[in-house]
Amino acid sequence: MAGEASSITAEVTIRISCRNVPQDDLKSKPGMLAVVNFWDEDGEYIEYGRTEVVLDNLNPRFAQNFPMAYYFEQYQRLKFEVFAVDASGEISEEFLLGDVECTLGILLSNKGNLAARLGSESSKAEIIIDTENNSTVSDLITLQINGTDLDKKDFLGKSDPYLEIMRKDENDEHVCAYQTEVIKNTLNPKWDAFIISAYDLCEGDYSRPIKISCYDWNRDGNPDYIGECMVSVDELKRASASTTTLQLINEKKKNKKKKYKNSGELHVVQCEIEPQPIFVDYIKNGTQINCTVGVDFTASNGNPRHPSSLHYNDPDDLNVYQRAIVAVGAICQDYDTDKMFPALGFGAKLSSGVISHDFFLNGSSDDPNCDGIEGVLEAYKQSLSNVQLYGPTNFAPIISHVSKQAQQADENPGSSLCFSYQILLMVTDGIISDMDETKLAVIKASGLPMSIIIVGVGDTDFDEMDELDSDEQLLSFEGNTAERDIVQFVEFQKFLEDGQITHSSAINLAREVLAEVPRQILEYMRLKNVAPNKSN
Template sequence: RWRNYKDLTSHQGIPGKKCGTIIVKAEELGNCRESVMMQFCGNKLDKKDFFGKSDPFLVFYRSNEDGTFTICHKTEVVKNTLNPVWQAFKIPVRALCNGDYDRTIKVEVYDWDRDGSHDFIGEFSTSYRELSRGQSQFNVYEVINPKKKGKKKKYLNSGTVTLLSFLVDVEVTFLDYIKGGTQINFTVAIDFTASNGNPAQPTSLHYMNPYQLNAYAMALKAVGEIIQDYDSDKMFPALGFGAKLPPDGRVSHEFALNGNPQNPYCNCIDGVLEAYYQSLKSVHLYGPTNFSPVINHVARYAASVKDGSQYFVLLIITDGVISDMAQTKESIVNAASLPMSIIIVGVGPAEFDAMIELDGDEVRISSRGRYAERDIVQFVPFRDYIDRTGNHILSMARLAKDVLAEIPDQFLSYMRTRGIKPSPAPPPYTPPGHPLQTQI
């Protein structure tokens, strides 16, 4: 599968040998966010199998601007019947007719054969506008086989296909929820374990270079400056883990960067950075590296607000060493049923096998035989985004893009499975003394 036109044009064949032709056809997508759920049944379809009846299925084609047709959906096969009832299916209106309600939709009916040489039963044409009438006499279609019609004078049809139901659903987006008032609550957790190296040494990942940001600060600033635009009050809880705290040297895996456990909030990302720098001066890097306490910290808040009014995002920045893998997996499995996502940015040269496992893109994460309800973890290694020319602005932009790429889908998966719709966006603000203008 080619991702874009550039990939396609750079695909090379074997020099001096003709390897075939690839024809690319494109059409601008219509701005249509509707999907439609439809169900069809067949009646008295032609018998095609010698020993049985038929195994019918439907193939839907969208007509293109140049008059050609493109397959946009195939139903499942219903075995050994001339009166099939196919399962309801959902399809974007863009895929069905590109938002043009009067564009032809062609449907072919086939009898399935094991060897792939499916027998053509017949076809019919319709349009989105016709289908939108729902179950009625207008949506009972004669299935016509042109070859039979030309040869047999008494030929009427090869059966009928009837629309049983038609239900339109408008696809909602991440921004629909934000406009409707859903708040994104962003929490930062920073790794203060000894494996990061002594902050006073230039080799440390926490080194406080007066001339440029260290890897932790760059990752925090890159992701934070994007996500803070979705946070209405710009106040972020900022936590650290794996350090000995003053005055008694107590090891903590869940301490407030600003030193105030009752109010760990920092004002904007710059406030988080300032608290991070102050913590480096006062705490002693130690260990072990436990993720589960900060995950459980955010999960407690997420568990108290399940109505869709708030969604929680935890950003963990770490050097990749982890000591409580089993507990962390259990925490993630528990958090997967909550309005919550976890972003892990790995800094430094370590192998990040454990972080990749937590990401769960290849294998869904599980704990004690229980699988996570959905994928809520996104891991990225910071070193992949270091620009060799030293352009840190470019590095940070690329990092932010990939780190946040999965958040909207993770957010929507939670809202959809809970049946939570976005609230209507409030009307635009009109300053006092400026009445709304209406045309008469």
């Protein structure tokens, strides 16, 4: 199923400083200024922002910082430039001291900071780029609220009150974040404590007003309005530590009655905020993401020498398999220090006559690793020349192979320091032949640090894949149930533009299939009580 692509993984702040800039490099200019550029979807850098001018300082620490939304599933390319300038801040390429390019993913996986040479190789000048996490969206908030002296709405002089807590969405409209239980026949309700994420309550902004409305429940489904108040989480926190009450106001009654005071009061019994680690905390503190590629070599792909084949080796362009590998691999490699990608094939007859469902694309008998994405593509092309496309389409062997790697990390998770999480990318054109075995392999892997991404290519009916991508309920088979959802399936066909494979269609594919990975990693870390290692 499609995930919620392009949901913000975190909010980060970028800070810039320089050190050891030689006076001669400034070319008589008295100051420095830094510019941050962002690579847009049109394939060019655009200015994201610039710092203030710092005068008469060869080791400037710029005060201007740059809040930025971080998306794990996107390739966010940045360029940092430093210029020598006068007090006006006018920049010129002639006075460019140097620039540094990196992705936001690389910056975060490098413990959130990067120091790089500024200028020529002989220069001792450096630019230092630091990041801070802004996100409180994963915090858990425990709230308990009581009410007193609520307005009477029922015939016998009581009410059946409940609270509706609303936050504003991106369209500035109120949406319900939480609704309490109904307390029958009382004007002084004591609602149960509840836990809600900071994102659901206020999108992590503790100063943002939320609306708490009180209603009287009615059997016909049309509640009577009692009153409301506007309050922030910060104010709820302060109220819980004092005798401050929240006044429920009914504007219609207030406008009609001169002596109107309120329609009841709310007492904040408890408002506790429990910070939760977020995905970035793990990435910045040592967690590695290792990507293994699994490629379908079954005969249904067609003869690789024919242009209609999904495996066609076009000298001028990438085929659909190559596009999928590059799109996903380009993102994952930012979080893997050695940039080595295990690459396996399935459904092929080898030169020995053996039909294999987990052979190494590089031809090695004991090491499936390829050097970077380019190494994977080269091994893939080599395999097309050395094996016969055959069948059937068996997934379980490769899933079991990667599970063994994940098992090593799972046996001693401890902390996120040097911890490896496995992503298996399976690219296939057909329906899985060993579905029962695959279900059992997925269920077994669900308790391991591992996610499985399946990209369907071609025009096959992939409906059966939805059994594995269990968004609605956890995968079950023969009395066994998965511990969590680790499979994401997407059809590449849905991302083609006018039926063609384009650069942008591959980018959109990566965004879709990788969007759920941060959530899946967090689920595993919480399941195993793995905390980000702050000592590294």
